[in-house]
Amino acid sequence: MFLYLVVLLSSRIEKINLTMGTFIAILALLGFAGIEAVTVNSTWGGLYPRESSSREVKSLDGLWNFRLAPLLDPDQGFREEWYSQPLSLSGPVISMPVPSSYNDVTQDKALRDHIGWAWYDRTFIVPTRWQADKQRVVLRLGSAHYNSIIYLNGEFLTAHEGGHLPIMAEITTGLVYGQENLITVAINNTLTPTTVPQGKIVFKTDPTRYPAGYFVQEYNFDFTNYAGIHRPVYIYTTPRTYIDDIVITTDIDGTDGIISYNITYESLDGYSSKVKAAGCSIKLLDKNGAHVKSAMGCVGSIKVENATLWWPYLMDENPGYQYTMIVAVSDEEGNLDLYPQKVGIRVVGWNSTTLTINGVPAYLRGCGRHEDADIRGKGVDYPLIVKDFSLLKWLGANSFRTSHYPYAEEIMDMADQEGIMIVDESPAVGLTGFGEELMNNHITVMKELVRRDKNRPSVILWSVGNEPVSNEPAAKDYFSNVVNATKSEDPTRPVTCVLSQPKDREQGASSLDIILVNRYYSWYTDTGHLEIIEKQTITEFTEWHLLHNKPVMISEYGAGSIAGFHQDPSFTWTEEYQAELMMNNFKAFDNLRNKGFFIGEMIWNFADFATPMEYNRPGACMKGLFTRARQPKMAGHLMRYRYWSLAKEYHNSTMPTGADKPWLLMNY
Ligand code: GCB
Secondary structure, three states, rough: OOOHHHHHHHHHHHHHHOOHHHHHHHHHHHHHHHHOOOOOOOOOOOOOOOOOEEEOOEOEEEEEEEEOOOOOOOHHHHOOHHHOOOOOOOOOOOOEOOOOOOOOOOOOHHHHHOEEEEEEEEEEHHHHHHHHOEEEEEEOOOEEEEEEEEEOOOEEEEEOOOOOOOOOEEEOOOOOOEEEEEEEEEEOOOOOOOOOOOEEEEEEOOOOOOOOOOEEEEEOOOOOOOOOOOEEEEEEEEEOOOEEEEEEEEEEEOEEEEEEEEEEEEEEEOOOOOHOEEEEEEEEEEEOOOEEEEEEOOOOEEEEEEOOOOOOEOOOOOOOEEEEEEEEEEEEOOOOOEEEEOOOOOOEOOOOOEEEEEEEOOOOEEEEEOOOOOOOOOOHHHHHHHHHHHHHHHOOEEEEEOOOOOOOOOHHHHHHHHHOOOEEEEEOOOOOOOHHEEEHHHHHHHHHHHHHHHOOEEEEEEEEEOOOOOOOOHHHHHHHHHHHHHHHHHHOOOEEEEEEEOOOOOOHHHOOOOOOEEEEEEOOEEEEEOHHHHHHHHHHHHHHHHHHOEEEEEEEOOOOOOOOOOOOOOEEEEEEHHHHHHHHHHHHHHHHHHOOOOOEEEEEEEEEEEOOOOOOOOOOOOOOEOOOOOOOOOOHHHHHHHHHHHHHHHHHOOOOOOOOOOOHHHHO
C-alpha cells in the first residue's frame, strides 16, 4: 500500500519538481497519518462466514455512504482523517451499493474513470447479548479492489493488498455493543509494477499538451479495472475458542470414499490450558441431512462405505454431490464451536497425457469468463450467478476458468454444487519484470487463494496467471518458485499458468503440470484467413506436447462479433465469422483429441465484457458466445451443439431438444 503512494508521490515530485527534503517531509506526513503502519493481512483461516448453532452471521450489505478523494490530492482523506467521524461530515457523500463496483452506478464520468482513493462508510449495531455471551466477533469482506484500509470507530483496523480475495479482522474489543458503530473503508484502484496484477501511473508532463498534474493509469490487460467493495460484507460471531480452519482431502478406495481432515482452532484467550484441553469431533451428513458417520480428533480420516462421489456435470447422473461435515471444537469451559463444511469426495489425477477425475479421463468443455455485468461491474449479483450457471448447463459446458482473478465464493459454491470444474486463476494477468518483490506478492496471493478454495471439489487445477511475458530469462526461476510455493500449499491438484509466448521462447512451461495455451489464429494473426486455423492449431499444440511431455489444452481462442451483424461470405466482426472460426477450430480439436494428450477446449469468452475506451473495440470485448445481457449469439447456439455432441460422445448424454439441430452448420 505504502508503495503506490510513493509511486504517486514520486511521480508528482517530477511534476512539481520537489526537493528531496520536501519529499521526505511529505512521507513524514503520511507516516504521521498512520499509513506506514499498514501491513498485508493474510493470516486468517479460509472459512466462509456460515451460520451454525454457535455462530451468528450479520450482513452489512446495502447502501453505504461514499465519496472520492480528489484526483490531484489523493491523500486528502488521510490528512483530514475522514475515517474519524461519519464521512458525510467530511463533505458531500452519495449512496453506494455494496456489493458493487462503483464505476457505472451513476452518470458521473469522474466516478467511472476515477484513479486513487475512494471512501465508504456506514453504521451498524450489534446486540449487547454478543458481549454478555462473550462472543468473538469478526468482520469479513469477500473482496475490495484493489487495496483497502479499514477503520472501525475511527481506529485503524486492518489493511489488505489485492482485490478478489477476502479481508478479515477480529473486532471483538473494537465494538460498542448495543450502540452505533462506524465502519470506514478506503480503497485504492491504483496498480503499480509490483501489484498483482501490475499497472503503472503515467504522468503526462508536456505542458503544451496536458494540463498540470495530468496522469493516466496503464495496465497490461483488456478488461475494465472495476473498483469497489465487490463482494458481501459480513460480521459474524464465534465462541472464544473457535475453529480457525479445516483442511480436507479426499481419496477413493474401491467403492469407499476416504475423507481426511485437519481441524485447527484458536482462542481469544491465547494458548491457555483451556485451549490445550480442547478437542474436536466431526459428524458427516449426507445430502439429505442423514447421519453417515462420526469421529473424534482434530486430525484424522473417515471411511465412507459405498460413497457417492463428486462428479462433473454430465459425467454422471448425479453431479456435484456433496456431504456436509459438521465440525465441532469444544474447550474445557464448555465453549462449543460448530461449523458446517461441505465435502465432495473426488480425486484429481494427472500424468503426461491425461487429466482424470475419479480415475476417469476428463475432457474440459468450457469457457474463459469474467465477473462482469452492466451497472454493477464486478459486484456479486445472485440473479446473474444463477443465470450464468443456467447458461453454462444449457451449453453443455462442464468447466470454466476464473480468468483473470479468483471469483466470488458465491460463484464457487455454485460450481461445487452444479459439478462445474474450475481452473482457479490468480489475478496475475500479463505479468512482466519478474522481480523479487513482485514474486513475493504473487506467492502471497497464491497462498491466500489456496487457503480460500482448498476444500472445493470443483477446483481441479490452479492457474498461477494468464499470459505472462515469460520469454524473459528471469521468468524461469520466477515461475518455478511461484509454482512450487503453490504446490507446497496444495500437493493434491496440478498447477498451470496460461501461456501465450512462442513455445521455443517460453521460460515458465517447464515448471507446470499441464500446459494451457491461448491462440487466436485467424483473428490476431492471419486475420480473415479461416482456412489456416486447422493446420496451425494442430501443428502448434502437438509441438507443445512433444516439447514438454505434458497434457495440453487450448485455454483461449475466438473472434469478436457484434450481435446482429451478419454477412455472407463471412467477414470479421460478423456472427458468421465468429461461428466459422469456431468450426475450423473444432476440426483441429477433433484431430488433436485423437492424439491422446489434448485435454480440453475453452473458448474466449462466455459473454461480451467491458473494456476501457479503445479505438479497436466498441466498449467491450465482443468475443462472447452471449451478449453482455446474456443472450445467445449464433456462436452460443453452435457451441451448444458442439458441447452436447461431445457430452454424447464421452458420456452418452442425451442431447436436449434444440441442441441437436445443427442448422447453423449447413454450409460446412
Ligand atoms: C487474451 C487475453 C484476454 C483478452 C483476449 C482478447 O489473450 O488473455 O484477457 O480478452 O486475449 O480478446 O484480446
